Amino acid sequence: MAKPNLHVVLFPFPAHGHISPHLNLAAHLHQYHSNLTVTLVSTPHNIAAIRSSLPPTSRLELHSLPFCPADHGLRTDSESTEDLPRDQFPIFFMAMESLCGAFDRFIAEASKQSTICIISDMFLGWTLDVAHKHNAFHSSLLGMSAFGGAVFLSLVMNLPHVDSESDPFTLPEYPEVVIHHSQLDVVILLATKTDPPMLFVQKQLSTLYKTDALLINTTEYLDPVGIGMLKKTLKLPVIPIGPLVGSSYSQILPSENESKIIDWLDIHPVASVLYISFGSQNSIQKDQMLELALGLEASKRPFIWVIRPPLGFNAKVEFKDEWLPDGFEKRMKEQNRGFFVHRWAPQIAILSHKATGAFLSHCxxxxxxxxxxxxxxxxxWPLEGDQPFNATILVKLGLCVEVARGNMETSEVGKEKVADAVEMVMGDNEKGRDMREKTKEISTMLKGAWKDESCSSPKGLAEFLKLIETVMDN
Known part of the structure; x- marks a missing residue:
């Protein structure tokens, strides 16, 4: 067990996909180490949303750091990436550094009472200086796969494609890894070595080489190559503690029509429904959306589609029929083949339903x-960042078929390829049966990772807490 006076401070980047793993980590810390004080810090809007969703039994403490988006040229309600158009993401990333003063004061006060361990998001690397100032243990939580994280880190820190005219090309630290330009999102693809936003991100990620330990939301069984790559490059403790999914702490987003969705799933046969979502903050091109819809119709499979306006349109405007084939949504509803969700979907509830047979995902x-x-x-259908490299390891493991890549205007997808991929994964064929069997095996392994204290992730967490004790005693 950890020391009674250890205070773990979690600091996720303000985006749903980053906050959720930190909340799941908090739940596991409380489950296996009940004597810990755990506090999550964020901006006021995010703290309010988290507080309203926590179960009454939660012992997670919350601390709000003052943030004024307007000071950075952002809308006054812009406290997470979900509130922003994509062209303002770089401004938002850099604006996070304005939280440093308030965070420093919080850590200064907390360190008077307890030994402090800061677990921060990798995009908040400036927290390392705060940790050093107050003699606190510092670690980062990597929300990517280990392989995806290792490749993403190498790409961002080195920008090897800038100096290479070849396609594919290799990475400086990992010459065995072959990268295609089609796997690079537009931000990395167009980056130069003098871009202020890229220089800022590089500065944040550089702290991964200096932190005391790296926690990863994965398992050795699923991601051994990537874990080895990170250990080789970072030369510090790399501890897998995944999967960080599904705790009662992490259900912070309201779902649209959840009971109606479950009722709709209930009337469909086992493993017959395709679930489609491109994540909480992204979409695809209008032409891609049309092809996807036509491919779904051709597949003749029922589906749930979390659908948002195409890339380039305001994500918060009402969805327009013109973005889909003529009469498509009406036709699918009348045939009881399509359920369209235009805001948030209860993703875990959908994926865990017996009727769901496959997930068309951004990875x-x-x-x-x-x-x-x-x-x-x-x-x-990976779109950006680490997603193409997550897809790479999934394909190698036989858990995924890649149907398309990217959401730039040059990124192609055809309705025939969509229909063929759906049939390959969900149909009665050898590849589909093999993929479904392998996925069930991985599911058993992942569910067992947190089963009890003897399992891999609780042991990883105990190793991490022992490391804190060792480092702070020296």
């Missing part, structure tokens, strides 16, 4: 873990 790591944990194979 964000949270979504991947939620799908695999539920035993649902993946049709991959």
């Amino acid at each position: 964000g790591w949270n979504s991947v873990l939620e799908s695999l944990n539920s035993g649902v194979p993946i049709i991959g």
Whole structure:
């Protein structure tokens, strides 16, 4: 057990996909180490949303750091990436550093009472200086797969494609890894070595080489190559503690029509429904959306589609029929083949329902873990960041078929390829049966990772807390 006076401070980047793993980690810390004080810090709007969703039994403490978006040229309600158009993401990333003063004061006060361990998001690297100032233990929580994180870190820190005219190309630290330009999102693809936003992100990520330990939302069984890559490069303790999914702490987003969705799933046969979502803050091009819809119709499979306006349109405006084939949504509803969700969906509830047979996903790591944990194979359409490299390891493991790549205007997808991929994964064929069987095996492994104190992730957490004790005693 950890020392009675250890205070763990969690600081996620303000985005749903980053906050959720930190909340799940808090739940496991309380489950296996009940004597810990655990506090999550964020901006006022995020803290209010989390507080309203925590169960009455939660012992998680919350601390709000003052933040004024307007000071950075952002809308006054812009406290997470979900509140922003994508072209303002770089401004928001850099604005987070304005939280440093308030965070420093919080840690200064807390350190008078307890030994402090800061677990921060990798995009909040400036927290390392605060930790050093107050003699606190510092670690980062990597919300990506280990492989995706290692590749993403190498790409951002080195920008190897800038100096290479070849396609594919390799990475400086990992010459065995081959990267295609089609796997790079527009931000990395167009980056130069003098871009202020890229220089800022590089500065934040550079702290991963200096922190005391790295926690990863994965398991050795699922992600051994990536874990080895990070250990080789970072030369510090790398501790897998995944999957961080599905705790009662982490249900912070309201779901649209949850009971209606479950009722709709209830009337469909086992493993017959395709679930489609591109994550909490992204979409695809209008032409891609049309092709996807036509491919779904051709597949003749029932589906639930979390659908948002196409890329380039305001994500908060009402969805327009013109973004889909003529009469498509009406036709699918009348045939009871399509359920359209225009805001948030209860993703875990959908994935864990017996009627759900596959997930057409952007391959964000949270979504991947939620799908695999539920035993649902993946049709991959990675869009940005680490997602293409998450898809790479899933394909190698036989858990995924990649149907398309990216959401730039040059990114192609055809209705025939969509229909073929759906049939390959969900149909009565050898590859589909094999993929479903392998996914069930991975599901059993992931569900067992947190089963009791003898399992891999509680042991990883205990190793991490022992490391804190060792470092702070020296």
